[in-house]
Amino acid sequence: MSAAKTRETSVRKQLEAMAQANFAAQAQAHAAVIDLLDARNHSDLARRIDEAARLRFGLVCGVIALEGPDRVPAGWHGLVSGAVDVFLGPEAQSHMGTLVMAPLLFGAQADQIKTVALIRTAIWSPARQGVLAFGSADDHGFTPQMGSELVAFLARVVERTAERWPSL
Numbered sequence: 001m002s003a004a005k006t007r008e009t010s011v012r013k014q015l016e017a018m019a020q021a022n023f024a025a026q027a028q029a030h031a032a033v034i035d036l037l038d039a040r041n042h043s044d045l046a047r048r049i050d051e052a053a054r055l056r057f058g059l060v061c062g063v064i065a066l067e068g069p070d071r072v073p074a075g076w077h078g079l080v081s082g083a084v085d086v087f088l089g090p091e092a093q094s095h096m097g098t099l100v101m102a103p104l105l106f107g108a109q110a111d112q113i114k115t116v117a118l119i120r121t122a123i124w125s126p127a128r129q130g131v132l133a134f135g136s137a138d139d140h141g142f143t144p145q146m147g148s149e150l151v152a153f154l155a156r157v158v159e160r161t162a163e164r165w166p167s168l
Contacts, residue, residue: 025150028056028057029150029153031056032057033154035048035052036049036052036158036161037157037161039161041165042076042162042165043073043076045064045158046063046073046074046075046076049063049064049132050063053134057134059136059141060106060113060136060137061113061134061135062132062133062134063076063077063105063106063132063133064076064077064121064132064158065078065079065083065130065133066078066123066128066129067081067084067128067129068081068129070167073162077105077107079104079105083104084129084130085129086101087099087131088118088131093119093152094117094148094151095116095118096116096117096118096142096144096145096148098115098116099113099116099118105118106133109135110135112135112137113136114137114141115139115140115141115142115143116134116135116142117133117142117148117151118131118132119132119148119152120155121159122159123159123163124163128167132154
């Protein structure tokens with residue numbers, strides 16, 4: 001009975017720690033949304049995403065990337081057409097884990113990145129495909145077992161905020 005009680009206590013403590021971490025992540029995501037809504041233009045939005053990634057979530061960086069032959073806003077990363085489908089697959093909306101093609105998204109910071117969170121975006125009308133990407137220096141920062149709901153929530157905020165200003 002003593003061993004069972006010890007296991008039960010250990011599991012309970014792990015669950016409590018996970019719940020606290022989830023609550024903290026939600027609170028940081030909500031605070032990041034408020035910061036994003038204050039963006040004045042596209043480049044300010046990109047700066048705020050990167051700042052939220054680094055300061056609020058302890059990540060290497062956050063990037064807004066957009067496909068297409070057209071120009072991308074200052075501070076955003078340009079991607080060739082079809083790149084989002086290569087990163088995520090043609091049907092997937094998100095990817096959590098490792099990414100071999102990290103240099104295409106993160107440029108000079110790619111060598112620091114071990115795992116990523118990617119969420120598909122569609123901005124403006126007609127929609128231009130893109131991705132909101134976060135890079136972690138931790139091997140277990142993002143894993144396929146993790147839910148992507150908070151990152152997807154931030155991506156929807158980025159989409160709607162970016163649509164305030166005209167496309168390029």
